[in-house]
Amino acid sequence: MAIKDNLLVAGGFRGELICKYVHQPGVAFCTNLAEDKDSITNAVDVYESPNGSTRVLAANNDCAVRVFDTERFKLLSHLKFPCSVNDTSASPDGRLVAVLGDSSECLVADAQSGKEIANLRGHLDYSFASAWHPDGRVLATGNQDTTCRLWDVRNLSQSFAVLRGRIGAVRGLKFSSDGRFLAMSEAADFVHVYDSQADYSREQEIDIFGEIAGMSFSPDTEALFVGVADRTYGSLIEWYDYFDSCL
Template identity: 70%
Template sequence: MHWSSLLRKSKEVLNVAKPIVPSVERCGLLSQQLSRVQISTMAVKDNLMVASGFQGELICKYLNQPGVAFSTKLTTDDNAITNAVDVYCSSSGAKRIMAANNDAQIRIFDAETFSSLNLFSFDWSVNSTSVSPDGKLVAILGDSAECLVADANSGKVSATLKGHLDYSFASVWHPDGNIVATGNQDTTCRLWC
């Protein structure tokens, strides 16, 4: 639901209790109908809303258009929950979608065509990702005391951040791109330069 505090009205944006059918068929994509999605995470940027679910679902909807643009199930893994989604601009300026799952994978999609661009695998469930403002780096956090910084295009790890004592669940970059903050269930937030 979208609530307008100015108009004091609500408007349905996406109903995940009903069957979700993409409004446009996209050649070569594994778009599929979904139903009764339990949303685990969401992101909105530049008119594109992305929602993901406990069973690895991914739903993409343009806020200014009726219907769903794209929907699919990212994984069939038993532990499929999508822990984080983000809509961001790559270093080339192209809009991208990043999804992080408990199946220890990060998936990157083109936000215009919804084609799969990349898949990065890790040794632990990925709980949070955040892309640097210039689109070049991604902070990767999960079921590990270590946090990673990797190239956002290749997934190649460039730094391992050590200091947390438990699993991490949140990260954000400073607007200048030189500092990343990480939040951990060890009850600390750390700033890394």
Template identity: 60%
Template sequence: MDEFELEDNLEFILQSIQELIEDQGENNPFGEVNQNELLANLVNYDQDNLMPDVSVEDVVNGKDVQGIPWEKMLFPRDQYREMKMKGYKNYQNLSYAREDALQQDCKQVERDGPYYDFQYNTRRARLSIVHFQLRNLVWATTKHDVYTVHNQSMTHWSSLNQISTELINGDDCIIPKQRGHGSQSVSMVQFTTMAVDNDLLVVGGFHGELICKRLEDDGIVFSTRVTDDENAITNSLEIYQDPNGSRRLVVANNDCSVRIFDTKYFDLLNHYVFPWSVNSVSVNPDGTLFAVLGDHEDGLVVDPKCGKPIGKVRGHLDYSFSSAWHPDGNILATGSQDTTCRLWDIRNLSQSLAVLGGRLGSIRCIKFSSDGRFL
């Protein structure tokens, strides 16, 4: 690991320290810390202790799971984390008193054992997320295959051979193999979201770009801009099977639209418009219902055949960004900037079944385990 890579990995910590020092003034817990001196101290740290990977054995021997040399930071991880959490302010679009409005509603959940056990950490798989509201920029299809975005590059990381392979370069002029059906070249694409299903990788961009790649083939099979609207960001993508068994792609954009494409020729099959920017669309297990969430407190349950709402979920106090369906299709989970996740029985949407309070900030991504036991 060279000096520049080390600086890149630790820059966010140093910036956070500086912010905490300024916020706390003379009462800051770190004492007089010179940022340049601290950075130089870290860069000169024993290179043998800055290996790009961290194993279980390394952690047992005292190494930090992220490989951060806290002993050179003049304070421990726990102290840094405590101060960072105290200074954290959750972003809100709407004004509300969280403590008064939500605290009594939230179900008390006891913490049990860890869901995951630490196995391995690597810095070889690089990732960059340019905006805090972007989601689904990391996607794992197996325990060995991970898809990530780093700068303008969409990459595949294999944990088996420890190799990262570029699949799409957003800086290039992307020329699709397939012509017609609305296909067009795109370039200078800044990735905002993605989805992967079997052999198909789909990627969205800040200006309404949609890029589709079949993983077993070279090149890009389809690309386009789904809208020319100024507020065009592609917020979410989901690949699913409709009730007839055909594979479809549903695309949600900031232009208040949801679009459905087939995944053979990428024809636009349906285009539905809603009263607000659409941040998320999730599809129930049998492909008969959409959960549509966006820049509004309420969410909609929609019939994908006609785009008409057949139900509404009411209870969140801010915009919503994520949802997920239980494998049995009867329970819908929604996540909001009001820092809560709500569970709904799709057979009776009059009120939520439960309200789960987040530990700190907005709920921007929700998934059920495949057996439905965990959320």
């Protein structure tokens, strides 16, 4: 699920893509991206293209990333890749997309053509999460090998930092809107918050109970929200002092 400029976008387990403007009644757009019942819509993103128009990205198990406009929700691009795509995200300037899937390698591609710009090597297993620093210079990728790697887009030949989880795959990555903090969630129990101004060497670890459904910073970066997907204790937890040593 993703939201930007009042447009909420969500994907489904059978390839659904649903778009809704939060201040308008009804659903703006709904479609099935693929006929295969196993073609899960794994990730969505909403971004601004270089010409100023808003676009929707959708990553699917059918080895494709699709790009839609938001005026008529017309399919603009159907970008094919070698493996199932678990996550995709657009750079802040809308020119690049990160493409992560059932491969140890991550791709950076042209957002319009899908042409490969760089092949990121270093992870050991499948990848599931990505996030761009607001200044567009750093890309974070999360992997089943329990690590997050940080890449400088000016030199993508190797990662400049490796952030390690405790017990499981890195399933969520979010930068705060000011770029100060990077939050990294594991599949369950642990969320880590890193200070980018300390070259990601300072960390606050948040220990919770249950599988983690998702997380997000508030727009003003004052709060961190974490969803817990537990059948008994399912909840939405809010932290204000998520990085005590830096506040």
